[in-house]
Amino acid sequence: MTTDQPPQAGRPRWGATGLVLLVGVVVVAVLVGAGLLAWSLTSDDPYVAPTPKVVHPSVDPEQAASTLEAFEKAVRTHDVDAAEALAPEGDDDAEAWLAAVVRNAEKLRLADVSLRYVTDLGTPGSDGEWDAAVDSTWRMRGFDRHAATAEIGFHLRDDGDRVALTGAGSSDGVWPLWLHGPLQVRRTADTLVLVDGSAAEARVVAARARTAVPQVRRVLPAWQQGLVVEVPASVRDLERTLDADKGTYDQIAAVTTSVDGTTAPSAPVHVFVNPDVYDTLKPTGAQVVMTHESTHVATGAWTSQMPLWLLEGFADYVALRDVDLPVSRTASQIIAQVRKDGPPRALPSSADFGTRTPDLGATYESAWLVCRLLAERGGEDALVSFYRAMDGGTALGTALEQSFGMSVAELTQAWRTELTGLAS
Known part of the structure; x- marks a missing residue:
């Protein structure tokens, strides 16, 4: 702490008034000290000096809302x-992030972008920074029919007068990934x-996406x-992108x-x-994964209530349909499991598809084999009709009878x- 000092034009000269004031100060100091001494001698409790209050910068919702409006405009106008x-003075990292987000928005052709300040998510720290909840919307023009809507945390800082x-x-x-930082876009x-x-990674992934669509x-x-x-x-950034628990993926x-x-x-x-997983796959396996997930997009599978063995098995059926590999490879995990424990007694349950299940690969393969079997029995069109019926809420037994003339049993x-034949 600095204290203003009087001008040093020369040694101060004390008049009568100055001496009285000086004596007064001394007397007050002595009296205060005597009071503390008397208190300490007559009280059973030890004296504790009061804790100094820490003064934090305050949140200014109006200025925060104005900053977000300016950022929204910058994103919209590139x-x-x-x-x-809008970055703090001298904060090169914040400046680079802000520039990257705007460039992402331009490359992605973001539309319907809106950012509305809702509330603070805590008291500003000593550096003046705090998190704010911001109602946000955005849409990728040409691909998203409707805008996404989410409450996103933004980091704000009191930077003096703004x-x-x-x-x-x-x-x-x-x-959202477009808010992470610089992106490669194809x-x-x-x-x-x-x-x-x-x-290089973007080129590879983009090529697989182009292959998956047809x-x-x-x-x-x-x-x-x-x-x-x-x-x-x-994978940790994936979890943060989707607000998933650690270890989910x-x-x-x-x-x-x-x-x-x-x-x-x-x-x-x-x-x-x-x-972390996808990059370890061989090219054929990586393409199967991309086509599998693209099938989910095409069928709106993410909100479907149908059994997971059909939802996942059908996606693998589409992904593996044109892959020239023997079933001994495409179903190697379930074959090994059957050789060890015999065939499962029932079709895969929802619990079998848990993301932390040890035999998850075998479960996916077994579901694929169910759909492959149905396509062999009734044809691909019958499999698609069966899938659509199940997606529409038709009971399993009814849909099987209508499309294949089979019961669940x-x-x-x-x-x-x-499965027994493949394992023998």
Whole structure:
């Protein structure tokens, strides 16, 4: 702490009034000290000096809302300079992030962008920074029919006479990939790929997305909406993007879900890749995963209530339909399991598809074999009709009878017989 000092023009000269004031100060000091001494001698409690109050910067909602409005405008108009001006003075990282987000928005052709300040998420720290809940909307033009809607955490800072913006993403809520930082973007008429990684990675993922679309349309020709694929930098970034618990996607190469975490029928649905798993796959396996997830997009599977063995098995049927590999490889895990324990007694349950299940790969393979069996029995069109009926709420027994003339028990037995034969 600094204290203003009087001018040093010379030694001070004390007059009568000055001496009285000086004596008064001394007397007051002595009296105060005597009072403390008397208190300490007559009280049973020890004297505790009061804790100094820590003064934190206060939240200014109006200025915060104004800053977010300015950022929204910069994103909408692709004004990098205006965005950079919202960073705290001298904060190069915040400035780079703001510029990157605006460039992402331009490359992704974001539309319907809105950012509305809702409330603070805590008291500002000593550096003046705090998190705010912001109602946000956005849409990827040409691919999303409706805007995503989510409450996103933004990082704000009291920067003197204004509120500055330093970043986004909080421990609670989704964190859209376009708000992470610089992205690689690849676009065709049917595919949009955004990657938090290298240009080489973006080229590879984009090529697989381009391959997946016609593969799906060979089975589902009515699907004409495009495919959006998002690739965060790591599985932990994937969890933060989707507001998922830690470990949820550790075994998963990719997942199809809404971008805003809602189950609203109008919510945009994209494929999200876990690079920690996906990048370890061989080219054929990586393409199967991409086509599998693209099938989920095409069928609106993420909100379906049908049994998971059909939902996942059908997606694998489409993905593996044109793959030239022997079943001994494409079903190697379930074959090994059957050799060890015999065939399962029932079709795979929802619990068998838990993301932390040890034998998850075998479960997916077994579900694929059910759908392959049905296609062999009744043809591909019958399988698609069966899938649609189940998606529409038809009971399993009824849908099986209508499409294949089979009962659930007959399907289960035929599937167990095929598994036994493959394992022998």
